[in-house]
């Protein structure tokens with residue numbers, strides 16, 4: 442092998458009792474796309490933060506082009522030629538693309554604009570440098586992040602789950618860009634839970650389990666099942682078969698709902714209609730930014746309709762448009778929001794207190810006081826049933842890895858035994874073993890008669906779970922499509938508006 446660009450030896454990092462990385466060795470070759478694979482909490486993000494200088498290792502060495510480094514900050518890492526695009530974007534929405542770039546890259550505005558255009562042309566990352574960021578799609582924002590990283594001239598680019606926010610059509614485009622970058626001399630460290638993607642694009646893969654390296658392979662020589670086994674140490678469970686539909690009672694009905702938000706950046710909704718019956722799963726597909734947040738807030742009760750807008754949203758047969766979130770929950774509604782740190786959990790609070798946020802009606806308080814023993818028992822049960830990897834119920838929610846926090850929130854809401862469950866992005870950032878466990882659980886609940894509404898950007902997930910799929914595009918919802926009679930490409934066309942354009946052309 443040619444001398445590695447980056448070479449880690451015996452890297453260890455602990456957070457209190459948690460040993461996030463233990464004796465990790467990793468060699469990244471020049472001009473390679475190298476995957477880091479592992480379950481939620483396996484230590485992938487920690488390792489990337491150590492390489493990018495966000496955190497410092499307790500033990501071990503980092504060698505960069507043969508020279509031992511100790512990186513005190515990301516700015517220092519960037520000066521050496523290491524760049525990173527985080528899972529959650531860090532752009533200012535009210536600034537333009539070039540203004541965001543100026544925050545990190547020195548230079549005259551006119552020169553930077555030229556460079557953005559040139560990089561866009563060279564790497565298929567076209568984006569208007571003068572566009573306001575709030576007006577860009579998620580895919581375009583990601584391009585801006587990557588361009589901004591490339592302008593610091595990195596030799597190593599770290600991408601943390603770059604495809605989780607992209608529609609299927611954009612993933613192929615991103616991969617072309619990454620290949621072009623590699624051929625131009627950049628190495629890429631790529632974290633993803635999607636094994637097919639890793640097999641399509643990566644030349645090496647390092648597998649982590651519980652903070653240790655358990656394998657170094659060429660992912661093209663192993664099928665997705667093999668890789669999954671190395672990651673989770675056992676075979677994947679089979680999907681849960683869905684029983685025939687029950688045609689049960691309508692637990693959620695939305696009828697011709699129009700909504701004009703006050704916020705100029707929000708998406709107006711027009712003529713939204715949908716029905717979810719007991720014993721059914723309805724999926725809403727669509728690229729994020731097409732009205733998902735607005736629709737979610739109207740269903741959860743975070744946004745209430747004005748008094749005069751009656752007969753638009755019904756839950757368990759009641760007109761709930763003007764009800765707040767708590768009143769809707771009292772009817773038997775539970776909700777897993779997309780934004781797990783802002784809305785699903787309070788990061789500074791323990792898991793026990795986070796359980797209380799929504800599960801307090803389950804006898805976790807008595808005479809207005811918290812019943813600590815019961816709250817702890819509920820939380821422990823959730824941790825056990827949903828395989829949440831954490832030291833215990835007193836851990837702060839913010840210290841959990843992203844996927845483990847998601848498992849906790851989904852578990853907490855399911856344990857409320859609602860009649861109507863609404864889950865936005867059920868397996869976002871969750872590893873494949875845990876994702877399949879969550880999906881099996883949702884199908885089992887449906888079979889027992891729960892009504893379930895799922896919003897997801899992952900078509901595969903919707904196809905595995907749902908009886909019907911409707912597509913949200915520019916604030917309008919398509920008619921329901923019966924999943925088993927529909928092909929993913931057809932949903933894909935609705936997602937990019939090609940279906941409505943074709944329909945208009947025919948009209």
Ligand SMILES: Nc1ncnc2c1ncn2[C@@H]1O[C@H](COP(=O)(O)OP(=O)(O)OP(=O)(O)O)[C@@H](O)[C@H]1O
Nearest residue numbers: 456461481482483484485486487840841842843844
């Ligand atoms: N700041 C922190 N404080 C305490 N514990 C932490 C902190 N950051 C990470 N951990 C713990 O370290 C372990 C590894 O977490 P890490 O985020 O690296 O996992 P990951 O493999 O990236 O997971 P995911 O796929 O869910 O993003 C987890 O048990 C996590 O709870």
